[in-house]
Amino acid sequence: MTPPRGFRERLCLMDAARLDRTLSRMAAEICERHPDTARLLLVGVHTRGVPLAERLAARLPARPVVGSLDITLYRDDLTTIAPHPLTRGTAIPVAIDGRVVIVVDDVLFTGRTVRAALDELVDFGRPARIELAVLCDRGHRELPIRADYVGETVTTAREEIVEVRLSAQDGEESVWLLEPGPAPVAPPQPAPAPELPKAPQLVVHRPAAGKAPVKKAPAAKKAARPARPAARKKTAPRRKR
Numbered sequence: 026m027t028p029p030r031g032f033r034e035r036l037c038l039m040d041a042a043r044l045d046r047t048l049s050r051m052a053a054e055i056c057e058r059h060p061d062t063a064r065l066l067l068v069g070v071h072t073r074g075v076p077l078a079e080r081l082a083a084r085l086p087a088r089p090v091v092g093s094l095d096i097t098l099y100r101d102d103l104t105t106i107a108p109h110p111l112t113r114g115t116a117i118p119v120a121i122d123g124r125v126v127i128v129v130d131d132v133l134f135t136g137r138t139v140r141a142a143l144d145e146l147v148d149f150g151r152p153a154r155i156e157l158a159v160l161c162d163r164g165h166r167e168l169p170i171r172a173d174y175v176g177e178t179v180t181t182a183r184e185e186i187v188e189v190r191l192s193a194q195d196g197e198e199s200v201w202l203l204e205p206g207p208a209p210v211a212p213p214q215p216a217p218a219p220e221l222p223k224a225p226q227l228v229v230h231r232p233a234a235g236k237a238p239v240k241k242a243p244a245a246k247k248a249a250r251p252a253r254p255a256a257r258k259k260t261a262p263r264r265k266r
Contacts, residue, residue, distance in 0.1 A: 163180075179202065
């Protein structure tokens with residue numbers, strides 16, 4: 026997944042294994058505070074709070090009811106985000122009266138998203154208790170809101186972004202700290218070197234094992250010589266009788 030425009034990856038806060046261990050620890054803390062987990066109601070805030078709520082519920086001994094919350098129409102900056110904001114819908118399958126409701130979100134920042142979630146939940150009834158579980162708390166609160174279950178507390182600058190990536194939405198499992206800046210540009214690849222002509226290969230015929238190599242001398246060129254006359258045969262002189 027590529028970072029948003031104008032940001033680049035600075036630090037990986039969680040890989041897939043650490044994210045899985047963090048969710049297991051948070052589920053253990055919820056179970057310790059509420060032994061009867063079947064009576065809980067986990068409500069995930071769109072978008073990434075919904076799959077996080079599902080994964081927390083799957084780690085509890087008795088699976089609680091899981092719902093989803095769309096806080097778009099309850100935002101205090103609704104008039105500034107878009108003329109016709111996209112809504113995903115709220116789904117709470119049971120009555121919340123008298124129940125312990127745990128709101129699940131990915132990142133706790135200023136607290137305004139949680140404030141909108143509380144306003145919407147109150148419109149559905151009067152729960153016995155509302156708690157908050159977040160994967161990352163990055164600080165910079167603007168409202169007096171505190172999480173009951175925190176996966177990891179991260180110290181960040183205000184202009185930075187904590188981005189949670191889940192396989193269901195992003196195709197990977199990780200948490201990244203992003204800083205303002207252009208994305209790194211890959212260095213240009215050098216041009217391939219031209220192919221040089223191959224040198225002729227020297228073929229050496231090796232003799233079989235146990236046999237000494239036989240070197241053949243090159244045939245000497247015979248110079249053309251004139252033919253010699255045949256030697257005359259000497260005869261003995263005849264004796265006079």
